[in-house]
Amino acid sequence: MLNVAMAEVISRLPRIFGARSKSASMSDFFMIDFIDDRSYSFNPTGRLEFRNAVARRVPMKLIGTYLSPYARRVAAALISRGLPFEHEAVNGYREFEIASRYNPVAKVPSLVLDDGEILIDSTAILDYLNELTPSAPLIPAGSRARRTTLKLAAIGYGVYEQAANLSFRGRDVAATEAGRWKAQILGGLRALDEAARDGGPLRATPLDAAAITAIVAVEYLARTNPDLETLPAIPALAELVAEYRDAPPFALTRAAA
Amino acid sequence: MLNVAMAEVISRLPRIFGARSKSASMSDFFMIDFIDDRSYSFNPTGRLEFRNAVARRVPMKLIGTYLSPYARRVAAALISRGLPFEHEAVNGYREFEIASRYNPVAKVPSLVLDDGEILIDSTAILDYLNELTPSAPLIPAGSRARRTTLKLAAIGYGVYEQAANLSFRGRDVAATEAGRWKAQILGGLRALDEAARDGGPLRATPLDAAAITAIVAVEYLARTNPDLETLPAIPALAELVAEYRDAPPFALTRAAA
Secondary structure, eight states, X not given: OHHHHHHHHHHTHHHHHGGGGGTSOHHHHHTBOOSXXXXXXXXXXXXXXXXXXXXXXXSOEEESOTTSHHHHHHHHHHHHTTOOOEEEOOOTTTTHHHHHHHOTTOOSOEEEOTTSOEEXXXXXXXXXXXXXXXXXXXXXXXXXXXXXXXXXXXXXXXXXXXHHHHHHHTTXXXXXXXXXHHHXXXXXXXXXXXXXXXXXXXXXXXXXXXXXXXXXXXXXXXXXXTTOOOGGGOXXXXXXXXXXXXXXXXXXXXXXX | OHHHHHHHHHHTHHHHHGGGGGTOOHHHHHTBXXXXXXXXXXXXXXXXXXXXXXXXXXSOEEESOTTSHHHHHHHHHHHHTTOOOEEEOOOTTXXXXXXXXXXXXXXSOEEEOTTSOEEXXXXXXXXXXXXXXXXXXXXXXXXXXXXXXXXXXXXXXXXXHHHHHHHHHTTTXXXXXXXXXXXXXXXXXXXXXXXXXXXXXXXXXXXXHHHHHHHHHHHHHHHHXXXXXXXXXXXXXXXXXXHHTTSHHHHTTOOOO
């Protein structure tokens, strides 16, 4: 119930907030309580109207700029499951001191829970979010389906790692090293492409942790390594990305160019 | 039952196989079926005798040299839970082609299951091993204890990452960058130290995924960055490491200097 309603609201964000919504932080939006999905409706002009809505404490706060694919995949997972959160776009590299306050090893994302408990590491955070949404698991329970999702997610963030290496250090290392990173990126993408074919595990709905990770991987790669033309080699994965490009989890977390 | 028996057998390895055991691979040992713990006994001279023991197919094969803390923590977890495995000490960096056969992004560890299914990524592999040992979980089920273990494990491998960066790239980067990595390492160690104090979560028995990850982190750091004197700053963690130094999960997975 909640998920469907939230997705509908999010899909109408531009109409609700107008042009400003494109740069508004998610927290502006999620400060309204949507736990009760009868608390709002759309009037005939498409404008959102609230009934019985109360501002309340935001239950979770995500720390980390969406320039980080690790932070972005957590944000996309939160939005895909209709989980309200506030967002603090900390750049772990440029704002090292701030990132250190949330995480002993000073990385993003961190997730601050309602009672002040802080989670770190995108994989551990996704494990927790999965606990919150048993009716639409991000990670299937037990056995083979679970292993497949965790494996594909690991391949996806393996692509993040090497895309970051290639982008930030590619010019400083020997050509053989850069070539190795490219091979790792392409190897990962090909495996994801195979999984994105019709009936493949990345085609599960709703999107699971692996599919979210993979879609973010392709966009991260395109942004950080625009010269690396990979899309022709991964038709099924490219199709998956195109299909979800404008869906709220991705449209609302796309970092400015 | 199995775990206790296995630990006992492992503790007697030198007497069983003599000097050779020090360099024997775990697979020599685990080719014997210990599922039935009445299948062996020790004779009065301390020598192992088998009854009803049969050689059988090794159910899992771990790919990755113990120079990799990620591979080592998986091996330590396998041994700590008495899970038989064969070991192929592939160096992901020097043996890129071999690592690529098991993992699209060419990293270690990979874990090959009995039916040929291949798992990758140490976190995903630990998640699977946890399924196999419900009576002695590596990762507690649900809620706060689970989050704590996953968080501490993430801090531990955050230390792996920055220890690797500092060791392999520390001389090629600016002092500020190297200083940042040291701060991340020390921040992580201090958080682990706090968790290793009496009654702290790293003191749970049997060792969980977080404690295994932390112990491997301290040893990895000492080996890769011997000039970084950290032990005085982490008394509780150092005590934990000293206590388990000679236990099978660590003694049998220590990479040669």
